[in-house]
Amino acid sequence: MAAFPVSKALSMTRPLRVIFAGTPDFAAHSLQALLASQHQLLAVYTQPDRPAGRGRKLTPSAVKALAQQHPLPVHQPQSLKDPEAQRELAAYSADVMVVVAYGLLLPQAVLDAPRLGCLNVHASLLPRWRGAAPIQRAIEAGDALTGVTIMQMDAGLDTGDMLLTRETAIDATTTGGALHDRLAALGGEAIVSALDALAGPGLTATPQPSAGVTYAAKLSKPEAALDFTRPAVELAAKIRAFNPWPVAWTMLDDAPLRLWFAEPETGEQVATAPPGTLLESDGEALRIACGAESRSVLRATRAQLPGGKPLDVRELLNARGERFTPGKRLTREGATS
Structure with missing residues (x-):
């Protein structure tokens, strides 16, 4: 796997071959942005269909519904720990895998499979609000500023090096739903900017500082x-x-x-x-x-x-x-x- 050392920017000279992995509506915004970009989408990975609604009918994820509108292979493995699923993913010979709220653990074999590794769109300004609910926890804590971070994934929980950030304000009228939608759009813009930079002038990775780490616990009723x-x-x-x-x-x-x-x-x-x-x-x-x-x-x-x-x-x-x-x-x- 190609690394993103702090002292050296990494770049390519052609559009990137991309695998996308994501599940909810937040992730679908990034997929839509990639579909409109210069980069080549090879395949989409998303969670298996889940029962939804009063009838508990099996329903595809927002990412799958969008992917099916385009000629893209869609994969829905129960786990990426399965060696066959890992071989199938590696066979795409992707330059990079973009991961947005996918919901499955990525084993090291998957993190290493794309040439440039796996990039994550995270809905906070890391290292603040690592974890499951960064959008809501930022509002709940009274933060005045948040944003998205494009991060190179590693084996930790949102601990990878930062490649690019985009900021947005939180005010006294901002709701979780409104901030979700704003950050989803911002995340789509940011991941395309990151891939464009990798395909051109390059990006420099920055390790997350140890100071200021907070965790965004999953929401509960x-x-x-x-x-x-x-x-x-x-x-x-x-x-x-x-x-x-x-x-x-x-x-x-x-x-x-x-x-x-x-x-x-x-x-x-x-x-x-x-x-x-x-x-x-x-x-x-x-x-x-x-x-x-x-x-x-x-x-x-x-x-x-x-x-x-x-x-x-x-x-x-x-x-x-x-x-x-x-x-x-x-x-x-x-x-x-």
Whole structure:
């Protein structure tokens, strides 16, 4: 396998022969960008079809659905540890393998198979937010900046040398879904730029610094439960991060209430009611007392009652205002009044 030493840029003088490996919609953006590039796509690897929907019908991944619109071989091995699957991949004699949210472990034999190794599109500015959920964890942590990193893959978890980065801002309105879409598009642009550089002037690899390493743990539904003893600014970030999945929630009258968007209330007014208490509404938001000490106020402006769809709180108050009487408590276990 050709290396990317720090002291030397590596380049080629022709379009690259590329194998693509990816599965979800995030990866499909990079595949689409490669299809429109000068580079030659040899084959696509993606996860096996999975049951989806109420009927649990076997459904192809977003990457497979896109690949099938083009004359590309599509491979869906259960594992790349199988020697036959490794031989099949190596037979393509690819210059490089591009990996984007593939979801399968790449053994060393696969990492070594392409001439220039395997490049990964990772949705953070490494070494911050290595791991499974970098998009959501960046918002949840209150980061002001994130981006994508094109990384040469090694045997570690997102530990490889960095080849190229692209940045984008996170503001107080950024949701997990919006940032996902922005980074997916940015990732497609970045991987094409990286391959273009490899096919021309070259790229220089930079080892990741040891300082600033953080890990983005996989999201889970239980952690989406809101703890109103936390400050409003922290809860607002979590609500935005978990939109559209797994969606932050609390309990109102022993039924789940999902919160899709919120912001901390500005100004000097603070809540004196216990955490989780519904305060007098301003007609546009559910105002919720937060914080064990700071007594901040959270303004939830989009929410969802059981059996309903997400609505602006203005609409919920007009239709179901009796559900949101000031003084009611929102908790993890069940609401009290």
